[in-house]
Amino acid sequence: MxxxxxxxxxxxxxxxxxxxxxxxIILSVAIVANASFIITERVSxxxxxxxxxxxxxxxxxxxxxxDGMDPVSQTKRDIEIxxxxxxxxxxxxxxxxxxxxGGWSSNFSYGTSKEDRVDAAxxxxxxxxxxxxxxxxxxxxxxxxxYPDEVLTGGAELAxxxxxxxxxxxxxxxxxxxxxxxxxxxxxxxxxMKIIGVVERLQGAWVDNNNLERGMIINVELxxxxxRILVRADEEDIVGLKEAIPAAxxxxxPNRVVRGFTTISEHRNIVYRDHELMAxxxxxxxxxxxxxxxxxxxxxxxxxxxRRTKQIGTRRALGAKKRxxxxxxxxxxxxxxxxxxxIGGLIAVQLGQQLMALYSLPKLELFYPIATVAxxxxxxTFAVIFPAxxxxxxxxxxxxRSV
Numbered sequence: 001m002x003x004x005x006x007x008x009x010x011x012x013x014x015x016x017x018x019x020x021x022x023x024x025i026i027l028s029v030a031i032v033a034n035a036s037f038i039i040t041e042r043v044s045x046x047x048x049x050x051x052x053x054x055x056x057x058x059x060x061x062x063x064x065x066x067d068g069m070d071p072v073s074q075t076k077r078d079i080e081i082x083x084x085x086x087x088x089x090x091x092x093x094x095x096x097x098x099x100x101x102g103g104w105s106s107n108f109s110y111g112t113s114k115e116d117r118v119d120a121a122x123x124x125x126x127x128x129x130x131x132x133x134x135x136x137x138x139x140x141x142x143x144x145x146x147y148p149d150e151v152l153t154g155g156a157e158l159a160x161x162x163x164x165x166x167x168x169x170x171x172x173x174x175x176x177x178x179x180x181x182x183x184x185x186x187x188x189x190x191x192x193m194k195i196i197g198v199v200e201r202l203q204g205a206w207v208d209n210n211n212l213e214r215g216m217i218i219n220v221e222l223x224x225x226x227x228r229i230l231v232r233a234d235e236e237d238i239v240g241l242k243e244a245i246p247a248a249x250x251x252x253x254p255n256r257v258v259r260g261f262t263t264i265s266e267h268r269n270i271v272y273r274d275h276e277l278m279a280x281x282x283x284x285x286x287x288x289x290x291x292x293x294x295x296x297x298x299x300x301x302x303x304x305x306x307r308r309t310k311q312i313g314t315r316r317a318l319g320a321k322k323r324x325x326x327x328x329x330x331x332x333x334x335x336x337x338x339x340x341x342x343i344g345g346l347i348a349v350q351l352g353q354q355l356m357a358l359y360s361l362p363k364l365e366l367f368y369p370i371a372t373v374a375x376x377x378x379x380x381t382f383a384v385i386f387p388a389x390x391x392x393x394x395x396x397x398x399x400x401r402s403v
Contacts, residue, residue, distance in 0.1 A: 029344025124204025
């Protein structure tokens with residue numbers, strides 16, 4: 001039977017080592033629990049599906065500086081040239097690129113009339129034509145796409161039709177079908193637009209914004225001296241199109257600059273870079289803290305073995321078995337770890353509340369402190385058991401050799 005009292009008594013005789021180790025465990029649990037929670041949250045954010053064929057879609061910018069150019073006719077010619085190139089599956093003029101970190105959004109309201117309208121969530125806003133869905137690779141799950149003759153060229157004030165994401169539809173209308181519902185754009189809300197379609201998923205440009213999943217498309221094609229074009233092609237054709245598109249556009253009108261050619265996958269890597277860096281740094285910190293704590297326990301055990309050699313030998317001479325010696329050091333380890341784990345877990349919860357208040361992080365789940373303590377117990381068991389087994393091999397004759 002394990003004797004807890006002698007172990008505690010022995011720890012109290014030399015307080016400095018156990019106390020320092022206890023403090024180390026408390027800090028490790030508090031920091032590792034919150035760091036693990038943040039890592040999980042960041043990984044979860046980075047793994048969100050965009051609903052877009054990211055590796056097949058790239059954007060490019062066209063800057064026209066011909067003073068005599070008509071933006072509307074030039075834009076139509078440009079998009080037609082691009083669509084007719086070999087390898088291009090679809091192309092469209094867009095107000096922004098998904099996951100690019102910059103773009104357009106707008107406030108909306110809804111109702112049967114202006115008088116009874118209700119405020120709705122802010123949403124990322126894509127200007128697009130009948131090829132926007134095909135270009136991004138979106139999945140239309142309800143309603144229909146724009147017809148070509150429904151797409152107007154100009155500003156957002158011309159929009160009359162909407163295609164919304166499933167997330168936005170559910171947040172706004174619940175389980176009720178959004179098809180045929182009328183929404184009003186802007187603070188004044190004097191522009192009615194009817195929802196005609198719902199796509200399964202459409203993310204916006206800002207990955208850290210609450211409106212990321214609320215993307216919507218209006219039936220307006222932009223036409224200006226500066227245009228952003230989204231193009232979809234097979235991955236193996238994109239490299240060739242990066243040369244073919246500028247060549248074709250410059251052949252039609254040399255007074256322009258064509259630049260960009262960044263895939264959505266590349267935009268994703270860029271926009272999530274800070275999240276990835278944070279997850280990497282915190283992961284390294286977690287590994288380092290756990291390693292230091294384990295080494296600290298292993299060092300304390302080895303020090304105690306040297307200091308208690310005669311005592312261990314005496315116990316062996318009095319009939320203690322090898323497993324009793326190993327159990328002695330393991331129980332000593334568990335007492336320190338559990339005590340430090342409980343205190344560290346309480347501090348972790350308090351630290352989590354501070355992070356939640358200061359950085360708008362979600363509430364720390366109790367699973368993380370509990371899992372951290374459990375993991376620490378397993379890790380330190382391996383750190384302690386090997387030097388403990390060495391102690392168990394001490395011969396009983398060692399106790400009398402120097403008497």
